[in-house]
Amino acid sequence: MKNAYVTGATGCVGRNLVDVLLQAGWSVTVLHRPSSDLSRLDGCDVAFQPVDLHSLESVRNAIPDGVDAVFHPAGNVSHWSAHADQQWKDNVLATRNLVEVALEKQVGRFIFTSTGAVMLYGEVDEATAKNIKQGYIRTKRLSELEVLKGIERGLDAVIMRPIIVVGKYDYNNYSRIFRMIKHDRLRIAMPGKIAFCHAGDVATAHLSAYEKGRCGERYMLAGPYASWRDFFQEAARCMDMDVKIRAVPKPLFALMANAQEFIARFTHKEPELTSDVVFLLQEVPESFFDAQRQSERELGYRSASLRAMIKDCYDWMASDGRI
Template sequence: MKAFVTGGTGFVGANLVRLLLQQGHSVRALVRPSSALDNLQGLDLELVNGNLTDPNLVRSLVGCDALFHVAAHYSLWQRDQSVLYRSNVIGTRNILAAAKQAGIGRTVYTSSVAAIGVDPSGQPASELYQSPVEKLVGAYKQSKYWAEQEAIKTANAGQDIVIVNPSTPIGAWDIKPTPTGEMILRFLQRRMPAYVETGLNFIHVEDVAWGHLLAWEKGISGERYILGNQNLSLKQFLDSLSQLTGLPAPVRSLPAWIPLSVAWIDEKVLTRFGKAPSIPIDGVRMAQHPMYYDATKAIRDLGLPQTPIPTALKDAVNWFVSKGYAKTG
């Protein structure tokens, strides 16, 4: 296969590119002129400059067999609503149309569990659950919902598109880093004196990459597959980090009103005086409900790997330390 990959410079994309190359496929990656290419250094692939709104996207895609549309703009800041819609929704619409014109055989679209939402019953949500869009917290989650609707609509019109919904990946090449990577770094740097009562579904990022390839091989067009593994409370996650590194885990939990108040002051007040905000309101609002998911469908139908989360944490810590982000001693 010759694969066209968007978002290859990012966390999931860089792991997917490596997997595709390891499995003998060739890769053409779309990169913005302003993108840092550190995650792709030394790899044998073709780079094309551009972005998701370019009128020449069709020309860039011609000659490829598959499209892996991984790219997305991620931000929890309320000020970024228009950017999120333009990048995630309009960008997805554009590249899916270009893929059709270019004769791409199959597309794997990277959505997110953010587009599914949280089941109010407290049970882990499966692909069958869908939160009303107005109940999704924040512009990012809503943009991923509307972008997924573009993929579903296009698949219903006859284009071959499989949707994957990763949960919370952990591992190497988290260059930015992601919010979860930032949490690991804060732990390693002894900057986490307390935690909030919440939970997430975690998965090794290499398993997420495999989920994309398996979706291309085995997935059914128009269906979505949650790429997840283990549901853990944030306290359990931090305790695992403590066992791995020998560093103490925080023992105090914060009531929700404290980080919410700090975030509101940070984002709504201090930004008016030129201070860059550090805690997004929507991020705190999301954390008020555990975000648990059920990946049974992807495990059963695709053969999604389930690497133990301690292994994923070890790989993430080792990568951050090797790249100079933090020390373990």
């Protein structure tokens, strides 16, 4: 039985990954903060190991020698600049510490979950990455560079780059769209198209990366190319709601983001829409996602349809009492 240590197991990709690993017969240890909501793993035959990923010594004490794989999908996905310092610690420092310990403890393979959004800037070096305006993209690229430094020192590692991940166990991200539509708080969508990918298929690709991925490779994980309006409209259909979603110009979303960020200065509550979010939701040409063909060839990666991933997310929310 192979053993895996998994970060971020209470998040969307990590929780789906736990299911995939257990179904494949792996022994799974969940690395978690003491404050993590471990009820999200109820019924899963996993071991729990508390850890402070910001502390190199804590990570050393948490991971034993000779682990087959460390999967690191954990990450701070905030898109608010007020969280920049914490996001650097959660994403870059945590990855640096995990890479260091993986080398020390001779971990068999290290699988890091980045984001396809880093490719909007190309394979930039550290000096350039530090100047990326969007905090999430900036810290994910800097985290990738920590992994690449580890590879130069002998770490066997693979980097995964999912795009817009939709599916069950989405506790905080795109599941909010369903609630906003349900409560009549969302009837407009950004213009343009992007690629979506199914959370379960992304998790399966992570296991494939352990089994078949090439060391140092960066695999894009994309899926159906569709508009945000199509996404929102399909979400409404899943809830049997007869509503009309309209696509509106991007400048309107930018104006809304600026207003919400201004109000947040006084409320100190993270706004639902920020300038970083508007940037991330921009239209991306379909050709941008040609890079995923490598994932298809080498990992056997495939993504479910847009309708299937949206239904999967909604069915889980309904069964879990979240909508």
